[in-house]
Amino acid sequence: MSKLYGDPIEVWSRGGQPVQFVWRDRLYTIREVQDHWVVAREWWKTSDNDPGERRFWRVAAATGREVGTYELRFDTAGGVWLLLRAWD
Structure with missing residues (x-):
């Protein structure tokens, strides 16, 4: 089950990803x-x-050993990153 957030996040990228x-x-x-x-x-x-x-990304990301699935969005017009959704 996923939860919606829409929280601003700080992102580091390499090659646009x-x-x-x-x-x-x-x-x-x-x-x-x-x-x-x-x-x-x-x-x-x-x-x-x-x-x-x-631009949207669905990623598997970890803090230490805990891995979760997250949906990130980058809005090119405003240069803003958001965490839209997280799965349990």
């Missing part, structure tokens, strides 16, 4: 990218300078 993130004062290391997709925003909701994509 997240490798670590901090959520609720805990550092998570991404062990596996399970899925990745991009959603283009509607043209009428974008600025002239940025087409505004939302």
